[in-house]
Amino acid sequence: MKYIANPVVVDALKIVAVSDVQTDGSRNLDLEDGSTFHATNEMLCRIPHLQDGAYVVIQADGYVYLNPAAVFERKYSLYVDPKAPEPKEPETKQQGIIERIKTAGLDGLTSIIRANAEDGETPERID
Numbered sequence: 001m002k003y004i005a006n007p008v009v010v011d012a013l014k015i016v017a018v019s020d021v022q023t024d025g026s027r028n029l030d031l032e033d034g035s036t037f038h039a040t041n042e043m044l045c046r047i048p049h050l051q052d053g054a055y056v057v058i059q060a061d062g063y064v065y066l067n068p069a070a071v072f073e074r075k076y077s078l079y080v081d082p083k084a085p086e087p088k089e090p091e092t093k094q095q096g097i098i099e100r101i102k103t104a105g106l107d108g109l110t111s112i113i114r115a116n117a118e119d120g121e122t123p124e125r126i127d
Contacts, residue, residue: 009079011058012072013037018050031056039066 015037017030025041027050037056043066044050053069067075 008059010060010076012055012067012076014069015050015052015054015056015066017052029056 013031013033013035015029016032019028019030021027025044027039027044029037029039029050031037039050039056043064047054047066047068050066051068055067055069055072056064057067057072058064
């Protein structure tokens with residue numbers, strides 16, 4: 001019989017470094033967010049040659065597993081919340097700069113003007 005998987009939303013983090021095997025067969029995995037995950041020997045049995053770039057995957061029910069990069073990237077794509085508002089594109093260059101100032105705060109205004117000037121642009125007055 002053939003089966004199809006139910007849609008599932010997961011949290012996942014890419015592994016950036018894999019430690020040496022510890023005496024109990026486990027490994028510590030450095031993740032892209034700066035945290036470390038302790039993978040047990042049982043988890044590693046499925047992927048005996050775990051490499052950087054693989055993923056730690058956490059399902060909504062709390063089940064945690066490891067996926068090689070090729071498997072994860074074939075099976076999953078980035079989730080976009082359908083209820084989230086779509087980001088608005090600035091209508092004009094001035095509106096884009098205003099949005100950047102709102103994001104960076106007034107302290108970031110000087111760096112925004114400097115960055116524009118370094119791009120060969122003349123700083124503009126925005127009214």
